Amino acid sequence: MIINFKAYGEAAGRRALDIAKAAERVARELGVNIAVAPGHLELALVAQSVEIPVYAQGADAESPGARTAHVAVDNVKEAGASGLILNHSEAPLRLNDLAGLIARARGVGLDVVACAPDPRTSLAAAALGPHAVAVEPPELIGTGRAVSRYKPEAIVETVELVRRHFPEVAVITGAGIESGEDVDAALRLGTKGVLLASAAVKAKDHYAKILELAKPLAGR
Amino acid sequence: MIINFKAYGEAAGRRALDIAKAAERVARELGVNIAVAPGHLELALVAQSVEIPVYAQGADAESPGARTAHVAVDNVKEAGASGLILNHSEAPLRLNDLAGLIARARGVGLDVVACAPDPRTSLAAAALGPHAVAVEPPELIGTGRAVSRYKPEAIVETVELVRRHFPEVAVITGAGIESGEDVDAALRLGTKGVLLASAAVKAKDHYAKILELAKPLAGR
């Protein structure tokens, strides 16, 4: 399970630490893998404060150097991240840049989750060699209507296509995950995990909500 | 004087703190204003470690919210920044976004320096109401050939145009500043300060180099 903090005000500044700590506690108690993906501004603080994996929400195509306001893959690694989300529908990347970023991220030892909006685009993303692809129909993101329940055929088809061509790439379910039941449905469709955001970040009780969401992952 | 750390590997991770601390020491010793602009990943750590102003190198046009990998102006403020560089030639912005970002940044109390490549574009940037414009001919950036010495007429014309139409906006010299002499030349042309990067960031002895660069500012 990866929790994407996006640019939510609820996860800005030191509030990012509260959510990350709640996720760490759940990961430890349930013995499940939970990663957090804070914003660029909060990444270093979160990475030095928790022991669960920390992902960056994205990176720019350029190498470190004279690139004002760019976030280079190598610098993401140096800031303490162990993984990287790429091509989220809110931060879409050019195909050629995505290819270069995946190669670069693997080169410095970052786990890469590449997002895509539908099965065929997920297949293309998988061809580039990330560790996982997250299929996220953009029309469901942030709606509370989980793709695993409202568009399960998109998941099933993605799992089937990716498994046939690139079996080394895991498939993750994104978009609209709101409850433990949504997570459970996603896992039963053959995906290895979930990428979610507002359900956890905007919860009043982060610990309780993350616990609910993560429970279906325990014991698998 | 604003020191832009760009995405230099020499300013990644905790190395950003060393440069920021050197700048802080010079600022205190000489009694001059020096601001540092670390990368997004290093911003919060630097901001909580030094007492001189910390600028972000840029921001995205969107408000806080469901914006993966975006850096919102409000979150820049929350991370501890007191200023914002916009439209650097390495991070060029759409006119309409630049207008919105300047208004938003002023709204949350950030100082704004808008960059532009030539006098007329600087005038347009000044029309949007930043605190300062930095004129940076892109062909000189990173060359070690200071605009204040190799293209002084660009500075003079910018100062003249901006003063006539928008006298409340300060003009800063960027591009190619490499030495104390370059800084001195920039000030003598009528600009209020300098925006520089590699000269300070890549120096072997950050303190010594920043001291040299800042000396012409003392006593003005």
Add this chain to the structure above:
Amino acid sequence: MIINFKAYGEAAGRRALDIAKAAERVARELGVNIAVAPGHLELALVAQSVEIPVYAQGADAESPGARTAHVAVDNVKEAGASGLILNHSEAPLRLNDLAGLIARARGVGLDVVACAPDPRTSLAAAALGPHAVAVEPPELIGTGRAVSRYKPEAIVETVELVRRHFPEVAVITGAGIESGEDVDAALRLGTKGVLLASAAVKAKDHYAKILELAKPLAGR
């Protein structure tokens, strides 16, 4: 009056000629200036078929050369255009590119209308030296609610700001112009003309609608 054909299917292929011919007929009958702005694909055919001015809807920042799928200013001129719309809210440009494009377009003898969403951004666009700025609040574009009637203060403020700083730049009213009354209101607010699109392009009888829209311009 400039009629922007956008990428409307109603103005694709040879249908662009029908609208352009109707505009030409009205221009001749009323003795008013009407320009048409067909899509890139229809530009050359329209330019060789009518004698009223033909504008391109935009151009790319690069010079002619090895630039696949780019539309260079020089090639726009060569295709028969006499003017160029830049920075429409549906085709927003980077400040630095806009500055270069305006200079280049003037250099090859094209008239330039630069669009902007509000008074202050219009002032910035005017600083770059176009022949005219068109103020178009994006929230009104395509709504049928004319800025000249629903947000007249935006027009008034733009006219006042631009006249004070750059009196050689004309101000045009865009966004939501739907009727002759809207055009009349725009002129009474001090603007020199209007930029409109769907009202003319989607009309069943192009001639009749353009005639209605253009009448307030006659005799001024």
Add this chain to the structure above:
Amino acid sequence: MIINFKAYGEAAGRRALDIAKAAERVARELGVNIAVAPGHLELALVAQSVEIPVYAQGADAESPGARTAHVAVDNVKEAGASGLILNHSEAPLRLNDLAGLIARARGVGLDVVACAPDPRTSLAAAALGPHAVAVEPPELIGTGRAVSRYKPEAIVETVELVRRHFPEVAVITGAGIESGEDVDAALRLGTKGVLLASAAVKAKDHYAKILELAKPLAGR
């Protein structure tokens, strides 16, 4: 063989017709397939003047409608094109847009050639279902050093990868094709054709040069 006119001044305005007519003559004489890809501004004129296939150099992701300066796939078809080049390295597309554009172009009956810089990215492009992928190492484009001779392993690997996963997608060689020998080498490496530009467009005698380039295609 596809001849990309790019935004070369040598192919602007009516000069595009000369090159297209020379290509048509060679196609007829040798009995080989040659397509021409003029700029957006010249597309309609070329399409109504020759009987060989005409490709657009690109298209924008949006549908026809209120999209100033956008070139919609449907309008490309309406302008007389029978094919579409997408993701050329000079006009790189977002992965998600490329996927949508390929689907849309196929839906309206256009042939699609998707470009990519290397074997793995070509595989990803092939996963999206174009008719062909053109592998074009950007560092060779426009150099006169043909990928088929200077980097043949990139071609061989692309052919092998695409054939294994998506055998219905043809592989085309791009980048640096300058002579008939380069074309011959490309065909011997297993590709089905070539995408070239400056060699034909900048030739003094278009007919003679295109004849030389096309000869290796005859009789296959």
